[in-house]
Amino acid sequence: MATRPATLPPKVITLDDYIPVIGAAEIEEMRSLARRLEGRTVKMVNSTAVGGGVAEILNRLVPLMQDVGVPTRWDVITGGEDFFEVTKGFHNALHGAPYEVRWEAFDIFKAYQVQNRQQMSFEEDFIVIHDPQPIGLIEARGNGSRAHWVWRCHIDVSKPNPLVWNFLLQYLKRYEAMIISSPSFTRPLPISQYLFFPSIDPLAPKNQELSEEFTRETLERFSIDPKRPILTQVSRFDRLKDPLGVIRAYKLVRKYSDCQLVLAGGGAKDDPEGVQVLAEVQEAAANDPDIHVLDLPPWSAPEINALQCASTIIIQKSLQEGFGLTVTEGLWKKKPVVASAVGGIPLQVIHKLTGMLVHSVEGTAYQIRYLLSNPEIARRLGENGHEHVKENFLVTRNLKRYLLLFLLLSGAPA
């Protein structure tokens, strides 16, 4: 039996570990940029040390900043349940979800900002505050302070609840710059806004190269036939990911082409709606042994990786999407991707160049049939998609973006 890849990297990853992935020249360029920041220090602040995308990003980014020679400290704010309940409400309200304003929420938010400001020091040259939870720390920025303050917004604030947005704007206006994940996620502001795409780590268990043996055994474990085409959508069981639409598209494809469908996701047990969606998906798949519905536990990164690697086509037929990092993962694995033109997906899938953008069940089915019938075009899309990710959506690219931003803020000549 093949050894299951470790869920955690066996050692602290250094920038040089990425040389086989992005090349020595790119690494050397980053080191050259970092040398120009010699003597400067950075602080990153967010609201949680584990769990969630931001902690995952910082967990890899901070050691790489250290490795490149820019001392970087990562601090996490504290707060009671009342604070995190308020910030969860703010988070949803910024996404445009209905939010019933309780005026004491703003007082609770302010009180914890003061408490955290008093507990922390801000001696560094660059302070990067992640997401709304710690945004009020900006009030620690004194007059004549040499520090450059940046707000890194990981969420879509293009259609926010106006009350919450205006409340946060009083803090946001005091920052020197803001970082956002897509031009469509933001709105006009009186400060400079820089584009940093979300990123994946090519050395993480979900993306690292796997042995053929492990991939084969994973397919065997889930009774998937490696000899027939495999269509895969990796997503939690959520209506916005439209798993039932994927099954309908698959059924249209099956009229013309033999193939199997894998719907792999997780987290359904923690989410009442997820349980219901999973049940509906299982019912829709019940009479077809070629539809594999896999509710995987959270530690399944290597299995997800294996399923993506073994797939003929990756599907992401979401009705709404954030950035869509499962698309990034599929593209990185050189797979042809058929995905809805929603959220951040069009930034990744350039229609007919790095994948196929679709707008309906019928369109999804048609593009899958087209790619199954034209494997050379599918291969070329996959190759282009891989290069597109390498150029834009790897953690190393984000490291470079931070170095560039710090150089610009400190007045480096452009």
Added chain:
Amino acid sequence: MRQAKEPFQFMAASTLTRICGVQVTTIAELLEQLRRISADSVFNHTFQSLSVHHYLTEGFSNDFAQWVLAASNVPDLAERLAALDIRQYETLEALRGDLVATLEEFLRAEPQRAYQKAFEPFYFCEAVTVTVPTEWRAHNLGEFCEALRHISVHTLHYHFVTARLRGPSTNDFSAWLEHSLELAELADRIEHIDIYTNTLEGVRQRILEESRRWLEA
């Protein structure tokens, strides 16, 4: 081996994207904003965009053409915008002028398409470029080839594609080969390598092939 009068210093050019906060959804709006946006934005959606998509050889020329094709579904205008060869321009204002003229001409002929809503908006952004010297310097053609094998595609793009915007009427490599190494014929052959039908990796290989031929002669 012939030594250069001046060494060639390879520069690393890295770019950050700044969001302008301007978006358009029709071709008429695109035209209006193209007249006003900063030169850094014109650069971002043409020169920089070609660098970011350096691995593509077909169907991609600049962001405006791509948006007109994919989001507005106007292939005839997209073709005309894509046909503008950025290496023909010594200033961004001249490039802006031709982009604007192409859109104006199209809308004069087909005014009914001016306000057709695109499937998704076009977001204007600006490129902010920082350059730092790399460890690579060439004093002769052999060292030039050695360095060329190692530099990143973005360094190649900086010297080969955007050079004209900084002064010389050719790319940096050809200018150095002609003036510092007095290899005018090689300079000319390199100048004629097509950036639109080659990936930047392909361009690198073509320059190396031409240079090697010269070294072996």
